[in-house]
Amino acid sequence: MSTNTDTVADRFAAAGAQIDPLTALxxxxxxxxxxxxxxxxxxxxxHDALHDFRHGAGIICH
Amino acid sequence: xxxxxxxxxxxxxxxxLAYGLFTWVVVSPLIHHLEHLASHGGDHAHDAAPAVSxxxxxxxxxxxxxxxxxLLGAAFGVAYHLFEPALPGGTLKPYVxxxxxxxxxxxxxxxxxxxxxxxxxxxxxxxxRVPLYLGLVGIGGLVAATSVLGYARASRTRGRGTGxxxxxxxxxxxxxxxxxxxxxxxxxxxxxxxxxAFRWLVGFSQAGLWALIAVAFSxxxxxxxxxxxxxxxxxARGID
Numbered sequence: 001m002s003t004n005t006d007t008v009a010d011r012f013a014a015a016g017a018q019i020d021p022l023t024a025l026x027x028x029x030x031x032x033x034x035x036x037x038x039x040x041x042x043x044x045x046x047h048d049a050l051h052d053f054r055h056g057a058g059i060i061c062h
Numbered sequence: 063x064x065x066x067x068x069x070x071x072x073x074x075x076x077x078x079l080a081y082g083l084f085t086w087v088v089v090s091p092l093i094h095h096l097e098h099l100a101s102h103g104g105d106h107a108h109d110a111a112p113a114v115s116x117x118x119x120x121x122x123x124x125x126x127x128x129x130x131x132x133l134l135g136a137a138f139g140v141a142y143h144l145f146e147p148a149l150p151g152g153t154l155k156p157y158v159x160x161x162x163x164x165x166x167x168x169x170x171x172x173x174x175x176x177x178x179x180x181x182x183x184x185x186x187x188x189x190x191r192v193p194l195y196l197g198l199v200g201i202g203g204l205v206a207a208t209s210v211l212g213y214a215r216a217s218r219t220r221g222r223g224t225g226x227x228x229x230x231x232x233x234x235x236x237x238x239x240x241x242x243x244x245x246x247x248x249x250x251x252x253x254x255x256x257x258x259a260f261r262w263l264v265g266f267s268q269a270g271l272w273a274l275i276a277v278a279f280s281x282x283x284x285x286x287x288x289x290x291x292x293x294x295x296x297x298a299r300g301i302d
Binding site: 006012 | 063085089090093094114118119120121122123124126127130143144145146147148168172176177178180195261264265267268
């Protein structure tokens with residue numbers, strides 16, 4: 001589409017150069033913290049409340 | 063990168079809204095209906111103690127559908143930015159990636175752990191099913207990658223027909239896995255026809271979700287424009 005000159009490796013390198021490690025770490029930590037909170041909620045209210053969604057999306061659990 | 067992520071999240075939110083609405087209007091009522099049918103047959107785990115009312119379940123599940131779309135959209139945007147150079151298909155690239163995503167996240171796990179129709183019970187505990195599911199997502203990613211790369215390489219050297227044939231091989235292997243896999247669900251007070259229909263519904267709704275993400279993403283990506291997508295000054299608009 002856009003520029004067909006660069007490769008996947010270039011994209012990874014560019015991403016590594018553009019995003020500074022601290023920002024990436026912050027984003028990861030935030031996502032991990034949110035996920036952790038959700039896992040706590042999962043027991044059992046949120047889990048039960050998402051029952052229809054899990055069926056509908058065909059995700060693991062029953 | 064950030065632009066692509068933003069397009070992906072926006073596309074995912076849009077597709078997720080549609081999917082959440084679908085969950086609300088179609089999936090939830092259908093599941094409750096099927097579960098009532100199944101519970102007439104006798105023992106069903108959910109009869110024991112539903113911790114939440116059906117309305118709350120429907121609302122939260124619809125919201126979960128929206129968030130699911132956002133999550134897939136965000137992953138789609140980042141993956142698109144990173145892997146775009148390797149994707150075949152010109153303007154159809156977003157659709158190729160969406161197909162790969164659908165294969166990875168949904169189809170591959172379903173080969174061993176098919177969607178459970180209400181009324182069916184899993185044979186194994188979640189301590190086995192969760193790692194299995196995640197492992198199958200990994201396998202799905204491998205299958206999608208070999209298929210796409212195989213197509214790109216073979217069609218470059220030997221023409222499109224060969225490319226399509228090469229692309230099919232990993233998919234056939236996945237199909238064989240689904241036939242060879244032992245059953246993981248039991249019971250099913252629901253008749254086989256209902257169960258099959260429910261699975262098609264699940265499959266099509268997930269495929270539709272991915273397709274919507276791809277459509278919306280290609281719109282947003284076009285609008286963002288790409289003159290500076292790879293320019294040495296990525297902060298041209300002062301964001302990033």
